[in-house]
Amino acid sequence: MSNISKSLYCNYVQCKKMIWLNKYKKEEYVETKNDSVMENGNEVGDLARSYFGNYSLVKYNEVLINMIMETKKYLKQKKSIICEASFKFDNLFSSIDILKIDDNGVSIYEVKSSTEVKDIYKDDASFQAYILRKLGFNVKSVNIMHLNSNYVLKGKLDLSNLFVIEDITDLSIIKEKEIEENVKEINEILDSEIEIDEDIDLHCFKPYDCPFFKYCSRHIKENNVFEVRGMTINKKIELYKKGIISFDELLKEDINEKYLEQIDFRLNNKKPKINKEKIKEFLDTLKDPIYFLDFETYQDAIPKYEGQSVYGKVPFQYSLHYYDKDNNLKHKEFLSKEDIDPRRSLAEQLVKDIPNNVCVLAYNMSFEKSVIKNLAELYEDLSEDLLKIYNNIKDLMVPFKSRDYYVKEMDGSYSIKYVLPALFKDDPSLDYHNLELVHNGSEAMDTFKKLGSYSEEERKKIRKSLLKYCELDTYAMVKIYEKLKEIE
Ligand code: SF4
Numbered sequence: 001m002s003n004i005s006k007s008l009y010c011n012y013v014q015c016k017k018m019i020w021l022n023k024y025k026k027e028e029y030v031e032t033k034n035d036s037v038m039e040n041g042n043e044v045g046d047l048a049r050s051y052f053g054n055y056s057l058v059k060y061n062e063v064l065i066n067m068i069m070e071t072k073k074y075l076k077q078k079k080s081i082i083c084e085a086s087f088k089f090d091n092l093f094s095s096i097d098i099l100k101i102d103d104n105g106v107s108i109y110e111v112k113s114s115t116e117v118k119d120i121y122k123d124d125a126s127f128q129a130y131i132l133r134k135l136g137f138n139v140k141s142v143n144i145m146h147l148n149s150n151y152v153l154k155g156k157l158d159l160s161n162l163f164v165i166e167d168i169t170d171l172s173i174i175k176e177k178e179i180e181e182n183v184k185e186i187n188e189i190l191d192s193e194i195e196i197d198e199d200i201d202l203h204c205f206k207p208y209d210c211p212f213f214k215y216c217s218r219h220i221k222e223n224n225v226f227e228v229r230g231m232t233i234n235k236k237i238e239l240y241k242k243g244i245i246s247f248d249e250l251l252k253e254d255i256n257e258k259y260l261e262q263i264d265f266r267l268n269n270k271k272p273k274i275n276k277e278k279i280k281e282f283l284d285t286l287k288d289p290i291y292f293l294d295f296e297t298y299q300d301a302i303p304k305y306e307g308q309s310v311y312g313k314v315p316f317q318y319s320l321h322y323y324d325k326d327n328n329l330k331h332k333e334f335l336s337k338e339d340i341d342p343r344r345s346l347a348e349q350l351v352k353d354i355p356n357n358v359c360v361l362a363y364n365m366s367f368e369k370s371v372i373k374n375l376a377e378l379y380e381d382l383s384e385d386l387l388k389i390y391n392n393i394k395d396l397m398v399p400f401k402s403r404d405y406y407v408k409e410m411d412g413s414y415s416i417k418y419v420l421p422a423l424f425k426d427d428p429s430l431d432y433h434n435l436e437l438v439h440n441g442s443e444a445m446d447t448f449k450k451l452g453s454y455s456e457e458e459r460k461k462i463r464k465s466l467l468k469y470c471e472l473d474t475y476a477m478v479k480i481y482e483k484l485k486e487i488e
Helices: 004-013 016-025 037-052 064-076 119-134 169-174 176-191 233-241 245-251 257-268 276-284 343-353 365-378 382-392 416-423 443-448 456-487
Strands: 081-089 092-102 104-111 139-147 163-167 289-301 312-323 327-335 359-362 394-395
Touching: 004 016, 004 092, 004 119, 004 176, 004 416, 016 176, 037 092, 037 139, 064 092, 081 104, 081 119, 092 119, 092 139, 104 119, 104 327, 119 139, 119 169, 119 176, 139 169, 139 233, 169 176, 257 365, 276 456, 289 365, 289 443, 289 456, 312 365, 312 443, 312 456, 327 343, 327 456, 343 365, 343 382, 359 365, 365 382, 365 394, 382 394, 416 456, 443 456
Parallel strands: 104 139, 289 359, 359 394
Antiparallel strands: 081 092, 092 104, 139 163, 289 312, 312 327
């Protein structure tokens, strides 16, 4: 009989077929979680351990019995907090993030790096409580411990405010019968070599993107409802279930005209759509000199710097293109040193680099605006200059979002990563694939966060790549702006 871990149990709750595929068709697994999500989870889990003070930690061991024996040792020693406390009942196994032990019972704390409680967390913690109750423990409380989205670092990190604890004890008791039945079915599924028959549904995306979607959707031909950009997953599933799947079928449906346009352009190889009047109207809102600005930021689940919130963005780099008086294109940039708070020096440099009251162009300006607003709130002495930049930002995305400029290669997207190659098909100087090491924002974020761990020589190379990447972001904006001007 296979062991049933808490993660296997949660996979089953999401979809029965997932646990079967995981056992019998593992080669079809396609990773859907990114590294930074996992790193955040580990960081939060490690920090939460000290929430109740000193603790004993059961070290991870591939041989589960070793973890169970270590837990037993700590219980015998009457330790009051055991992290990764591990238990087995029949073939059910679980490590508990934090187990608090009192004279008359135990309390379970399942730690999550998110800022809200999802239903699947309740299944997870209830499964752990089920094992302990079966083993004869008096489970006094079952809790989900997660990050407080309103927490802002002021002085020393305050764990009692950083975390929020939600008590789900009553629910964990109600769920006992359901768990018993689920465990029975899990054993049957895992014991059978016959593939489970389960169709695509919302459960392929919620609560998590399923790593077997490519396999389970292999019967769906190209140009299908799942390729329509911007449509909600609920709507896609609704149409899929009605058998409205192909682009041809979707064209007959009463759906948003932007979806129809994406489909029509792709299927019928339509010529570019350019609304000259609207583009002129947009360009008339901009005034020379124009400064093209783009930030790179990273996020910390646990705030590190004063005034930083949970998952607060930390800007560490920017690129700035502009034309001088003689209409020559110039470039300025900022990239912080690693392992320091980059915000103050970035803000100081930014207000020096951008003259007062010039027009600042960003692509998807809500991001740049939120970064500048946060800096203005943090540094009172720079706030006036920063707010001037904030108030003068315009968004280059506007004509593409409104589809006043649309070509089929944009494929329903107005992201610069689609718009740029669609407008400049064969220009290697505007191709992010030709960059070294850093090709997109999440690579920039991950690379910068780890910069301190590299050798001096590696750091130089990475910093050069980060600068090149961010420079291309604003250079791309300049080229897109020039393209719009040609239309006038
Ligand atoms: S892709 Fe969907 S149907 Fe297939 S295993 Fe995953 S959740 Fe189940």
